Amino acid sequence: MADIIQLLPDHVANQIAAGEVVQRPASVVKELLENAIDAGADMIKLIVKDAGKTLVQVIDNGKGMSSTDARLSFERHATSKIKNAEDLFQLHTKGFRGEALASIAAIAHVELKTKQDADDVGNALVMEGSHVVSQEIVVTPTGTSVSVKNLFFNIPARRNFLKSDTVELRHIIDEFHRVALAHPGISFALYNNGSESFNLPISNYRQRIVNIFGNKTNEKLVPVDEDTEVLKISGFVGKPEFAKKTRGEQFFFVNNRFIKSAYLNHAIASAFDGLLKNGMHARYFLNLTVDPQTIDINIHPTKTEIKFDDEHTLYAILRAAVKHSLGQFNIAPVLDFERDPNLDTPYNYKENPVTTPKVEVDRTFNPFNEAPVTKSEGRSSSGTSFRQAATKQTPSDWESLYVGLESKGNESQHDFAEVEFESEEETLSIFEGDHQVEQSHTTYQLHNKYIVSTIKSGMLIIDQYRAHQRVLYEEFLRNMTTREGVSQQLLFPLQLHFSPQDIAIVNQLKSDLEHTGFVFSNVQEELVEITGVPVGVPESEVSIILEQLISDVENEVPDSNFSATDLLAKSMAKSLAIKTGQSLKKDEQEHLVNKLFACKDPNVSPANRVTFVTMSVDELDKKFI
Missing domain, CATH: 3.30.230.10 (Ribosomal Protein S5; domain 2)
Structure with missing residues (x-):
């Protein structure tokens, strides 16, 4: 029988290795930035086009490479970082396995320009799919420039699995942040489609x-x-x-x-x-x-x-x-057992001597006799004592208190006869008679999570969070489609602060948000000012809604096939829906049930999860067998 095990060609092995090392354009950004740091650069520039699908270029002012090193750097397991296995446990560099450039060159068009400080000219190397196309001498600044073009050009299946430009760019920015935060002593710059996104000078960590x-x-x-x-x-x-x-x-x-x-x-x-x-x-x-x-x-x-x-x-x-x-920093509560501030002596009394209060008692006082005015009684604001004021009204004067009440009573009776009372507006019920009483007892809340209702065939159990998501989702989607969102004005403008990349996402969604009821008075580089919010949205929830919305857009939840309007409606519905654990009144439960079954698709939530289940009487009977 013939042998069936054989060695893979180098280009196939490189493509397999690239599947582990290079998952998306952000992986290329990470490997190239780390190589630039290992080269001792203090100024690194990252240039991307079309979220890295067309171009990823990293330019540094490091020590550069010789012509031999430039060619050898694209070989598998070729590295200057380690010499033997023991070096794996004494790593002080970023890369060390020697697979990055070889893996990248296997699935992209790579152009390398490098020059050492001692040399007058540098070297340029062009590779396509692990094959060297050209290598020549060029004039280039000290350092290294690596351009990776047309990523996954020879693996279309991998290219088709890439997300949209918004998501891929977010992953690139995340990798850029991670490298830049770890090295505040290096200057970084990021350019996306020709515009500057970040320019980070050398600074301390906080800055x-x-x-x-x-x-x-x-x-x-x-x-x-x-x-x-x-x-x-x-x-x-x-x-x-x-x-x-x-x-x-x-x-x-x-x-x-x-x-x-x-x-x-x-x-x-x-x-x-x-x-x-x-x-x-x-x-x-x-x-x-x-x-x-x-x-x-x-x-x-x-x-x-x-x-x-x-x-x-x-x-x-x-x-x-x-x-x-x-x-x-007095952010967490601290217990101090040495001193109780409640026992501290007030500042004004700290130096005063302690005196015993004196109590004066009039032992001759008789409440049934008219007593003389004492010194303490004379201190009243009116100048007369309370007992004197009480004894001025004699029993013979009681009849004078009722003089004129009869005429006043007639006048008041005449006035009240002409008073008109404004009746309150009555809210008519859909159900007449005793049906309304029965309706109020058809729903029950279980563990502040489920709403249980009776139906003709048995029992209906509704997940209140998912059901309310479905109701709000269709409502927001209808408002954004018809552009009839109702807004309530805020007494004072609400100012929210975001990072520059988050502000860019808010600007993309601004028109759709305005159709739901948001009113933006000002959107600056790091500030969003809101003067109106959709009806029913609490002011305290606005920042949470926008943060969740930005996160969903960055991660493209649920999928790239959905429109921005649909994504916005789902994100807002998820943020504003009644949460699990919230207690609902009877009328709120009934209103939610009625609203749910008035939806076009009440069976599932916006995330395609079941909103309710039914249990028939037969199924209940089987439980007791």
């Missing part, structure tokens, strides 16, 4: 955060600083009152490398325990410095997951450090 997320972020940060033998922590956490419903601004950096860790995230959530509302997430920007020998980075293709030797110790230190910072 780098403010430059990325807006000027209002500065007042929301609480510094965290802890130095132990095991772990060094530096960075900032957000104040509890500025927490968000989304997990956007949460960054862990271990030895200047961005990581994701649900375990360490739980430590932060535990430190904020009791300070955040349900469903809210704290923001944090924390740098963790540990011994490279105590971590293993090479466990995930994107290197965003790290294995720690002693996670429990890190958890305890991180939780204590954040909790200490929150208490130190």
Whole structure:
């Protein structure tokens, strides 16, 4: 029998490796930015076109490469970062496996220009699908420029799986933020389709955060600083009152490398325990410095997951450090057992001597006799005592109190005869007679989550949250389609602060939001001013609605096939729907049930989840067999 196992060609092996390393344009951005940092650059420029599908270019002023190194850098497992296996546990660089450029070159058109400082001219290398097209000498500045064009040109299936430009650009910006936050000592710039999106000068860590997320972020940060033998922590956490419903601004950096860790995230959530509302997430920007020998980075293709030797110790230190910072800056409640402020002596009485109050008693006082005016009685504001005023009315004067009441009574009777009372408007019920009483007892709320109603064949159980989502979704969709959204004006304009990239999304959705009832008076670089909101939307919920909406648009929930109007209606319905756990009155329950079955599609929620189930009498009977 013939042999069936054979070695794969290099270009096929590179394409397979590219499936792990390069998942989308953001993966290319991450690898190229990290290579530029490893090259010692202090100024890095990122240029993207069509969300990276057409072009991703990274220009740096690092040390550059020789002609031999430029050619060798596109070979698999060719790297300058490690020499032997022991170096994997002493990593101080970003890349180390030597697969990035080889994987990128296998699925894109790559043009590399590089020059070392000591050389007069540089080298240009052009590759298409792992094949070298040309290599020549060119005039280029010191450093390296890598241009990746037409990503996945030879793998159309992978290209078809890419999301829309909005989503892919969001992933690129996320990777840009992660690299820029980890290295405030390097200048970064991002250009998207010819326009400048970010220009981050060299600064300290706090200023780098403010430059990325807006000027209002500065007042929301609480510094965290802890130095132990095991772990060094530096960075900032957000104040509890500025927490968000989304997990956007949460960054862990271990030895200047961005990581994701649900375990360490739980430590932060535990430190904020009791300070955040349900469903809210704290923001944090924390740098963790540990011994490279105590971590293993090479466990995930994107290197965003790290294995720690002693996670429990890190958890305890991180939780204590954040909790200490929150208490130190009077954000968390602090108990002080040494002093009770309620027992402090007021300032005005601190130096006065203590005197015993004197009580004067008139032992000769008789309430049935007319008593002389005492000294204490003479101090009244009218100058006469209460007893004197009481004894002025003698029993013989009681008849004078009723003089003239008879005539006054006739006049008042005559006046009341001409008074007209305004009757209240009666609300007529659809159901006449005793049917209204029966209707009020047809729905019941179960665990503040389900509405149970009786039907002819048995029982109906409705999920109140999903049902209300369906009702609001169709209502918002109708308002935006017919452009008849009703707005209620705010007494004072509502000012909300967002990052520049979030403001861009608000501008995209502004017209659709106005059709639902929002009124925008001003939209600036980091400020949104709202003077009107849709009827029924509380003012306190507006910021939550917009944050959720921006997050849904960035992540394209539920799918790219839906229109922006449909996405907006779904996001607003999800934010404003009656939440699980909210108690409803009888008329509210009935109104929700009637509204649900008046919808075009009452069976499912906007997210295609079941809104109600029915249980027949036969099914109930079987439960008791």
